[in-house]
Amino acid sequence: MTLKVIDSHLHIWDPAVQDLPWLASLPALQHRYTVDDLAAHYARQGVEFLGGVYVEVDAADPLLEDRLIYENGSPLxxxxxxxxxxxxYMRIPVIADGVREPLHVDSEPRGRVLEPEFLDGLRVLASLHMPFELCNRGDELLDMARALAQVPEETVVIDHLGNMPGLDADSKRAIEALGELPNTYIKISGDNPVDPHIVEFVREAFGPKKVLYSSNWPVVELNSSFDAHFALMRDLFGSDEDFFMNNACRAYGIRI
Known part of the structure; x- marks a missing residue:
């Protein structure tokens, strides 16, 4: 039976149309990327790509990004x-199914997730049944755990293995605490080649129903490659339908 895949973390952009300041030092990624380009990668893997979750790209003009994604009619x-x-009192684009505030960038103050304003915002998102996409600095994992424990009703999807710096005691303690929260999920992806030992620890902490496959395409091409990452995921998870499809449906409310 052909493996069905939902990619829980993809980006698309066109530097000729959008200003993405963080790409200035990354010439390898200064190209136009479309969902169809990604679909071609999956076709070569011999799997059925059902589509994926678009995640904002930290553009200089978020309103332009809103319009471009609104105008993109891809069923993928x-x-x-x-x-x-x-x-x-946050502004939420009408096309949004959930939101992300990048917490991993230099301009974001440390301890942001513990601010009362941020926590109250998470409570609003929970009341709207809108998930929050969490991309954090790896050395702030304990802050993430402390903050999210105060709003356990909110669905939170953690990007890139929480950017876990390693299997040090503080990181492990934070991941275990996050894994115990009822509505918190985590993606197995990252900018760097994934460490199988970290994957195994995270999978144990979160359980088989709360870990999601994601490519982080095209950023995955910086220090690894789409093909290498997908091959590693197949080695570690086989044809696990929960990992490759069902858990993303649960986390994001996707109906296939």
Whole structure:
């Protein structure tokens, strides 16, 4: 039976149309990327690519990004996680299925997730049944655990293995605490080649129903490659339908 895949973390952009300042030092990624380009990668893997979750790209003009994604009619974009600054009075694009505030960038203050405004914003998102996409600095994992424990009703999807720096005691303690929260999921992806030992620890902490496959395409091409990452995921997870499809459906409310 052909493996069905939902990619829980993909990006698309066109530098000729959008200003993405963080790409300035990354010439290898200064190209146009489309969902059809990604679909071609999956076709070569011999799997059935059902589509994926678009995640905002930290563009200089989020309103332009909103419009471009609104105008993109690809049926392969199953959900849209758009940019905002989390607060109880946040602006949420009408096309958004959930939101992300990048917490991993230099401009974001440390301890941001523990601010009352941020926590109140998560409570608003929970009342709207909108997931929050969490991309954090790896050395702030304990702050993430402390913050999210105060809003356990909110669905949170953690990007890139939480950017876990390693299997040090603090990181392990934070991941175990996050894994115990009822509505918190985590993606097996990253900018660097994935460490199978970290994957195994995270899978044990979160359980088989709360770990999601993601490619992080095209950023995965910086230090690894789509093909290498997907091959490693097949080695570690085989044809696990929960990992490759069902868990993303649960986390994001995707109906196939």
């Amino acid at each position: 974009i199953l959900k849209r996680m758009m940019r905002t600054r989390v607060s109880p």
